Amino acid sequence: SRFDNKVAIVTGGGSGIGEGISKQLASEGASVVVTDIDLEAAQRVVDEIVAAGGKASAFTQNTAKAEDSKAAVEFAQKTYGALHLAVNNAGIGAPAATIGDYDLAAWDRVVGIDLSGVFYGLHYQLPAIVAAGGGAVVNMSSVLGAVGIAENAAYVSSKHALIGLTKVAALEYTAKGVxxxxxxxxxxDTPLVRKMMSTEAITALEAEHASKRLGTNQEVAALTLFLLSDEASFTTGSYHLVDGGYSAH
Ligand code: NAD
Structure with missing residues (x-):
C-alpha cells in the first residue's frame, strides 16, 4: 500500500477529521501515533484501527505545550523506529464574538493551539523526518485560511497564519526531503461543528457550499493522504481546498 513502512503522527486524532485521517493512513499501511489531549478518545480510535488489522498507538499530547510535541516525536521514534509523516490537525474554535467583545483569554487559547501548536509540532517533526530520510507534513488549516467570517477573529487569524507557516516550512525543508x-x-460534519452550531445554523451553512451539504472526514482524508504520498512529489508549500465550493463565491 501507499504508506507501508511509514510512521505517522496525527495530532487531535481522537475525533473528527483527525480520526478519519488516522484510520485511512493505517488502512494504507502506516503505523500511526494517534495523539490527543483526550487520551480515551485517542485510545478508542487506536482500538478500532487495531481491530481492523492496522498498527497504531495512542499518546497524550496538548499541542499548546512544546514539550508535548517533543515527547510525541520521541514516542514515535521509540515505538516505531522513525518518523516520516505528520498531520498537525488538532484545533479548537471559540465562542462567537466581535473583536471588541472578544474574550482575551479565548484569543490566547485559540492561537496557542491553532497556530503555536502547529509551530511546536513542526519544530520537532521536521528535523526528525529529515533524520529518517524524508517524508511529508500536512497542516490542517481551513477554508477560513482564505476567507474570513465575522465573530471568529482568533480562529480565522490562526488558520490564515498557518498558510504562511506552511510556506516557510517548505522553503526551509523541501530540499532536505520534507x-x-x-x-x-x-x-x-464533525463533533467540533456539531458542538459549535445549532441544527438551524448547520442548515444555513450547508447552503453556503456549492455542494449544498457539509463535507465528510473521508473527503478531507483523501486530499490529505494524496499530499502525504509520493504522488504529490512536486507539491510543497501550498494550500489545498476541500471546501465544496464554499470559497467559490
Ligand atoms: P474535533 O473537535 O472533532 O476533533 C479535534 C480533536 O482535537 C479532538 O479529539 C480534541 O480532543 C483534540 N484536541 C483539542 N485540543 C487539543 C490540544 N490542545 N492538543 C491535542 N489535541 C487536542 O474537530 P475537527 O472538526 O475534526 O477539526 C480538526 C481540525 O480541522 C481542526 O484544526 C479544525 O480547525 C480543522 N477544521 C475543521 C473543520 C470542520 O468543519 N470540522 C473545517 C475546517 C478545518
Missing part, C-alpha cells in the same frame, strides 16, 4: 502543505476544509 514537503509541507496546508489543507483547507470547508465545513465538515
Amino acid at each position: 514537503r509541507t502543505n496546508a489543507v483547507g476544509p470547508g465545513f465538515i
